Amino acid sequence: MLKNVAVALLDGVHPFELGVVCEVFGLDRSDEGLPVYDFAVVSAEGPTLTTHVPGFTVATPHGPDRLDEADLIAVPAGSEYLVRDYPPALLSALVRAVDRGATVLSVCSGAFVLGAAGLLDGRRCAVHWRHVEELALRYPRAIVEPDVLYVDAGRVITSAGTAAGIDACLHIVRREQGTEVANRIARRMVVPPHRDGGQAQYIERPLPLSSCDTVGEVLAWMDQHLAEEMTVEQLAARAHMSPRTFARRFQQETGTTPYRWILRQRVLLAQRLLEATDETVDAIAARTGFGSAAAMRHQFLRTVGTTPHAYRRTFRGPEAA
Known part of the structure; x- marks a missing residue:
């Protein structure tokens, strides 16, 4: 049963993607008979974190040790996630979580953190369409699905762009606590409980350029x-x-x-x-x-x-x- 949720943050985290996880799992909706999660925002890099919005910081008392209690660990997107290194303590915590039966979730470029932990090896996964090639290049053992909103690979769930994080979070609620609970949370958020199609409909594919004038x-x-x-x-x-x-x-x-x-x-x-x-x-x-x-x-x-x-x-x- 999903009860304990933690969001793992790094410097440069995107506030909206963090907010997506907070909106689904971090609010008390007990007045409507909905589950209340033991929710925490966890820093992997000190008590105060920067975001990709200038002047916007996030402070939390929780460090990586808090991740060992979580049934679900979410890793939202962040700037520079494609090129930076990640704290070994965070990567180890993610691996331990999967080994003990917890679920890990990435939103957008958070997939690169899961890849660095080795959690995408041999698994199907999703990421924002702009990062598909880089993720596949960086982690060649990952099976990157370019045209889906999210992928449920058991204990590892990955999602594409911003709104796809909502889709993946509601999917987890649906999987763990049933369709009725997921639908009621979606209704409260005024979002569809499930969207048709995949991220292919949001991809811009300009006219391919020919490398020479033959054709x-x-x-x-x-x-x-x-x-x-x-x-x-x-x-x-x-x-x-x-x-x-x-x-x-x-x-x-x-x-x-x-x-x-x-x-x-x-x-x-x-x-x-x-x-x-x-x-x-x-x-x-x-x-x-x-x-x-x-x-x-x-x-x-x-x-x-x-x-x-x-x-x-x-x-x-x-x-x-």
């Missing part, structure tokens, strides 16, 4: 004619190559196939139109080359992790959807 002109033409049917033979003719040579060059210069490149650009265009216009899904499907709303929904769900209607509702509000 550059064809890429530009493709981007301007996404609504049209295209075949490798037609594209190869524009590039004055054989289809086989064109396909090979395209893969070398873009890292993907013509079909996947077109599909991804069509989804990106659909995202922009869903965000910025009132056009119907049918009209957007026609403009982006999907042909039908059903085809667009299928590819959108595979690529972004949510439906076009849900995506529009997320970025423009329920009235737009």
